[in-house]
Amino acid sequence: MKIEDLRIVENPTLVRDHAVEKLRDAISTGFYKPGTRLVERELCEALGVSRTSVREAMRQLQAENLVTVGPRRNISVTVLSPEDAEDIYVLREMIEAKAVHRLVRRNDQAVISELTGLWKDMQKAIRKNDLPTLSKMAGAFNEAVLRGSGSKVIHDTGLQLLKRVSYLRLASMSEPGRLEGGMEEWDAMMDAVERRDADAAAEAMARHVRESRQAIVSRLNAERDAEREAS
Amino acid sequence: MKIEDLRIVENPTLVRDHAVEKLRDAISTGFYKPGTRLVERELCEALGVSRTSVREAMRQLQAENLVTVGPRRNISVTVLSPEDAEDIYVLREMIEAKAVHRLVRRNDQAVISELTGLWKDMQKAIRKNDLPTLSKMAGAFNEAVLRGSGSKVIHDTGLQLLKRVSYLRLASMSEPGRLEGGMEEWDAMMDAVERRDADAAAEAMARHVRESRQAIVSRLNAERDAEREAS
DNA sequence: TTTTTTATGATTGTCATACAAACTAGCAAA
DNA sequence: TTTGCTAGTTTGTATGACAATCATAAAAAA
Numbered sequence A, B: 001m002k003i004e005d006l007r008i009v010e011n012p013t014l015v016r017d018h019a020v021e022k023l024r025d026a027i028s029t030g031f032y033k034p035g036t037r038l039v040e041r042e043l044c045e046a047l048g049v050s051r052t053s054v055r056e057a058m059r060q061l062q063a064e065n066l067v068t069v070g071p072r073r074n075i076s077v078t079v080l081s082p083e084d085a086e087d088i089y090v091l092r093e094m095i096e097a098k099a100v101h102r103l104v105r106r107n108d109q110a111v112i113s114e115l116t117g118l119w120k121d122m123q124k125a126i127r128k129n130d131l132p133t134l135s136k137m138a139g140a141f142n143e144a145v146l147r148g149s150g151s152k153v154i155h156d157t158g159l160q161l162l163k164r165v166s167y168l169r170l171a172s173m174s175e176p177g178r179l180e181g182g183m184e185e186w187d188a189m190m191d192a193v194e195r196r197d198a199d200a201a202a203e204a205m206a207r208h209v210r211e212s213r214q215a216i217v218s219r220l221n222a223e224r225d226a227e228r229e230a231s
Numbered sequence C: 001t002t003t004t005t006t007a008t009g010a011t012t013g014t015c016a017t018a019c020a021a022a023c024t025a026g027c028a029a030a
Numbered sequence D: 001t002t003t004g005c006t007a008g009t010t011t012g013t014a015t016g017a018c019a020a021t022c023a024t025a026a027a028a029a030a
Helices: A015-028 A040-047 A051-063 A082-106 A109-128 A131-148 A152-173 A178-194 A198-230 B015-028 B040-047 B051-063 B082-106 B109-127 B131-148 B152-173 B178-194 B198-230
Strands: A067-069 A075-077 B067-069 B075-077
Touching: A015 A040, A015 A051, A015 A152, A040 A051, A051 A067, A051 B051, A082 A109, A082 A131, A082 A152, A082 A178, A082 A198, A082 B082, A082 B152, A109 A131, A109 A178, A131 A152, A152 A178, A152 A198, A152 B082, A152 B152, A178 A198, B015 B040, B015 B051, B015 B152, B040 B051, B051 B067, B082 B109, B082 B131, B082 B152, B082 B178, B082 B198, B109 B131, B109 B178, B131 B152, B152 B178, B152 B198, B178 B198
Parallel strands: none
Antiparallel strands: A067 A075, B067 B075
């Protein structure tokens, strides 16, 4: 044991951070659907905290583009236009490809083991056709990749984009044929990672995000058409 | 005059937004240098607002990575490690190249005119060797490019990265030879824009960011070495 | 009945206080 | 020199207050 191991790192969780996490979760799981109006007082009651904390949490979520302030100052869960969603995927394609590339280049065994572990769990979930679990793990996988890049900037920027579309992931995976396709792309990527072929891994990741994007976009357009039909 | 022109858009500026702007400015101009500790009470006095507003402003700046909370909860202006700075430029290279590409593709005359206007002003500032003005305008130019992409996502993401390194811009431009080099790259880009050659414009932009990155990194490393020397 | 006014709440932005917890720094005691 | 104590700082959180704006329902006027 080294002297550094004595250092106490954990500070008591802040109420506002907890609030941010809870709200982020509520949004990404679809409990608060896009467009839902969020009223301060109600959030205070629901979370059991004061306005101070709720307001500070809102400022953070606002900066993360997860909530949007309307013309009357009222806050609602951001609704992602199909165009914005598509653009987020376009950026993700660039950033996550770069992340994988670095990850392979860094050749950190711990990180790579973590990825292969996650990948095996995902394969299990796929065989069981357990979409909710798969969705969660796909999120963890993406995060692990960003973290594995070893760059705080890549991690933060990528994660911010990821969080904005996380509520779409489940829908994306239920698009017909997407599961098989996604599996194939992941296979290709992990294969490249195992071979320590950074370029191939990056390209596989890019392809994966690209395909996901197409699935999402067609899904969102279908929804939009359905709405138009109804109105 | 059309009926839309009647719409009242401006809502009275919020105190906290004003505070955020002021603080952002103070950071990017170097008034608050990286590492400076920001004490709530002092900010309240300096800005003439209540703790509520300062705290909410801090949450936003925190989410933008312009300030960092330390282990004792105290907030200071983020110090960018050379690695982080380099990574920001790496992402900027990808994003701003994409932005220019779209900008050219959109072929929006108003936007392109704005750019050429800015470019001419920048040339003037270069001839006068007026670095502070040039720095400001380079920032405006970058923002105009991001805005001109027509994508809110590209704009927001790019701007966030831009703001994090804006305090480095002036230093970057005073690197020997950087002014001439930057001028050449901008020339090439604007030329490609005029020719409506999206690919060439994107490549020129990428080259520009890449060269800027190298200037910055060598600058930061020099600073770091000087510090090591001193200690 | 339809339109206009008025009154009543709701919601948000801002401020002022208050207090606890954690930390800092300096002084006193051993 | 070390230890222990004390007072002051800084931050996180809660609460209450109030103005401005907006929404809605009720009342008055046409």
